[in-house]
Amino acid sequence: MAKKRLVKRNVRVLDSLPMLIVCIAVVAALYVACLTGLASNNAMRYMIQIFLYMTMGEMWNLLSGFTGMTSLGQQLYVGLAGYSVAVATTKLQLSLGIGLALGVAVSVVIALLLSLVLFRMQGMYFSIATWVVAEAFEKLFLSWKYVEQGSGMTIRVVPYPKISEICAASLTLCVVAVAVVYLLLRTRVGLGLTAMRDDITAASAVGVNIFAGKLLVYVIAAAFIAVAAGIFFVNKGIVYPESGFGIGWTVSMIFIVTIGGSGTVSGPIVGAAIYVFLQEFLAHYPGWSNIILGAITILVIFFLPKGIMGTLQEKLGFEIFSAKRFSFARHR
Amino acid sequence: MSNILEFEDINAGYGRIRILNDLSFTVEEGQVYGVIGPNGSGKTTMFNALIGLIKPTSGRIIFDGVDITRMSANVRCKMGLGRTFQVPRPFENMSLYENVLVAAVHGGSNSERFARDLALSSLKMTGLYDKREIRAGELTLLDRKRLEIARALGTSPKLLLLDEVAAGLTDAEVKDIMRLVADLKAAGYSIVWIEHIIETMVGSTDRLMCMAEGRCVADGAPREVIESEEVQRLYLGVDENE
Numbered sequence: 001m002a003k004k005r006l007v008k009r010n011v012r013v014l015d016s017l018p019m020l021i022v023c024i025a026v027v028a029a030l031y032v033a034c035l036t037g038l039a040s041n042n043a044m045r046y047m048i049q050i051f052l053y054m055t056m057g058e059m060w061n062l063l064s065g066f067t068g069m070t071s072l073g074q075q076l077y078v079g080l081a082g083y084s085v086a087v088a089t090t091k092l093q094l095s096l097g098i099g100l101a102l103g104v105a106v107s108v109v110i111a112l113l114l115s116l117v118l119f120r121m122q123g124m125y126f127s128i129a130t131w132v133v134a135e136a137f138e139k140l141f142l143s144w145k146y147v148e149q150g151s152g153m154t155i156r157v158v159p160y161p162k163i164s165e166i167c168a169a170s171l172t173l174c175v176v177a178v179a180v181v182y183l184l185l186r187t188r189v190g191l192g193l194t195a196m197r198d199d200i201t202a203a204s205a206v207g208v209n210i211f212a213g214k215l216l217v218y219v220i221a222a223a224f225i226a227v228a229a230g231i232f233f234v235n236k237g238i239v240y241p242e243s244g245f246g247i248g249w250t251v252s253m254i255f256i257v258t259i260g261g262s263g264t265v266s267g268p269i270v271g272a273a274i275y276v277f278l279q280e281f282l283a284h285y286p287g288w289s290n291i292i293l294g295a296i297t298i299l300v301i302f303f304l305p306k307g308i309m310g311t312l313q314e315k316l317g318f319e320i321f322s323a324k325r326f327s328f329a330r331h332r
Numbered sequence: 333m334s335n336i337l338e339f340e341d342i343n344a345g346y347g348r349i350r351i352l353n354d355l356s357f358t359v360e361e362g363q364v365y366g367v368i369g370p371n372g373s374g375k376t377t378m379f380n381a382l383i384g385l386i387k388p389t390s391g392r393i394i395f396d397g398v399d400i401t402r403m404s405a406n407v408r409c410k411m412g413l414g415r416t417f418q419v420p421r422p423f424e425n426m427s428l429y430e431n432v433l434v435a436a437v438h439g440g441s442n443s444e445r446f447a448r449d450l451a452l453s454s455l456k457m458t459g460l461y462d463k464r465e466i467r468a469g470e471l472t473l474l475d476r477k478r479l480e481i482a483r484a485l486g487t488s489p490k491l492l493l494l495d496e497v498a499a500g501l502t503d504a505e506v507k508d509i510m511r512l513v514a515d516l517k518a519a520g521y522s523i524v525w526i527e528h529i530i531e532t533m534v535g536s537t538d539r540l541m542c543m544a545e546g547r548c549v550a551d552g553a554p555r556e557v558i559e560s561e562e563v564q565r566l567y568l569g570v571d572e573n574e
Contacts, residue, residue: 204406
């Protein structure tokens with residue numbers, strides 16, 4: 001009887017076929033809306049933003065919510081990707097695809113190099129160090145002649161992709177990002193990551209390879225954030241040191257994850273949608289927008305410490321995209 | 333019988349502070365090896381050096397015939413060192429089952445399918461089976477201590493390292509834990525066991541070492557160690573009649 005109760009409390013919704021079908025249907029509908037012109041250009045502009053922020057939110061959540069690496073420097077990879085795309089397409093006249101690939105390559109290499117230094121630090125020290133490194137890169141790009149210093153680089157892609165194509169690409173990226181995070185958490189490595197988040201010393205004492213786990217997550221996050229940022233800047237058409245390497249990027253990711261629910265795969269999906277609409281709404285109140293965003297974050301932390309999805313899942317007893325392991329055979 | 337563990341002149345500490353001074357001792361396979369000593373004598377530091385949380389500045393640690401002095405903690409765990417923490421460190425947001433599963437998958441180098449049975453049997457052995465789906469953060473101290481043992485068992489250790497598993501518990505709970513350790517011994521585990529409760533240690537261990545200031549001051553049959561002059565002075569102060 002006890003077992004029955006346990007199963008009921010923890011039904012993993014995605015395990016049921018209907019949930020999977022709903023997910024596929026929603027994604028398919030979004031694709032159709034993008035590609036057939038069903039969605040207006042204005043709607044697609046919102047969708048692109050939401051998909052890109054979802055990707056970044058998922059990655060920051062993977063770092064902080066699932067692995068315990070609270071990085072304040074993920075804007076580093078936003079900036080590197082933005083400039084990679086600008087250099088590849090505008091300076092070197094290469095295709096957009098190569099630009100995006102270059103962004104990923106540069107980000108991964110820098111992430112690998114930085115890991116040697118950054119992973120010697122933990123907790124707050126790691127957070128601050130990541131931020132400092134990102135700031136240092138901003139200063140570097142501000143004074144680097146090749147990338148036009150402080151005046152920034154325009155991004156001219158020929159032929160310029162249609163907005164529907166950008167939208168479809170963003171959607172693909174965000175679906176892949178969610179899938180990668182979910183599947184990674186379902187592996188043995190993912191199990192170890194969750195243990196690391198809760199207690200890194202105990203995790204190493206029960207045989208979890210801390211360095212390997214951190215490295216994998218940090219590199220995955222850098223790569224996905226680079227693609228998202230690359231697409232973002234193509235859409236924007238210009239990149240400055242401040243717009244690329246600003247802490248604002250990470251602040252957005254933190255907001256999205258906190259509002260949606262840290263340590264839940266579904267959290268950033270909800271958080272990103274809320275963030276984009278809030279930002280749009282708050283654009284009418286310049287100067288107030290950050291204060292209001294901050295106030296909302298504080299209220300959520302006070303009243304819904306597990307975020308919207310975290311609290312909902314706890315109250316209603318379901319989990320979407322859960323990586324939780326159960327001691328009994330899966331409920332069908 | 334062969335030696336499962338040898339400490340050879342280990343010097344270790346935190347930063348510049350040296351805690352272990354030329355510590356040497358040997359544990360035989362199948363033994364329950366008790367370690368006592370006053371607070372600050374370096375018992376827990378000895379465990380930290382043993383499982384690789386701190387690196388010795390000199391000396392060698394031989395485990396199961398292999399020099400592990402320079403190996404990282406996760407490798408040592410996979411080789412068969414399973415440790416409990418004096419202040420329990422559960423993975424608080426994971427269920428008890430997941431806590432032990434992590435150990436069985438990573439420390440035991442098993443696939444999740446195989447690790448599941450190992451995790452469940454570890455939970456059964458420590459009496460936590462019925463609570464296996466509870467979040468570890470919600471446990472009482474006794475159950476946290478049990479979870480420490482279950483998690484160490486999950487890694488399929490050759491040598492089990494127990495760090496004050498009975499400290500801070502009520503008398504009745506201490507009896508529970510003692511029974512558990514006796515079961516583990518009967519199951520054939522080699523054990524190094526740090527504890528303060530001297531009387532119980534005499535009854536439950538095969539050999540006893542007393543540490544003070546990072547050294548081994550007495551090592552031998554439990555009764556003899558307890559009655560040795562060194563240990564009497566450390567624990568009871570100087571006998572005024574002498």
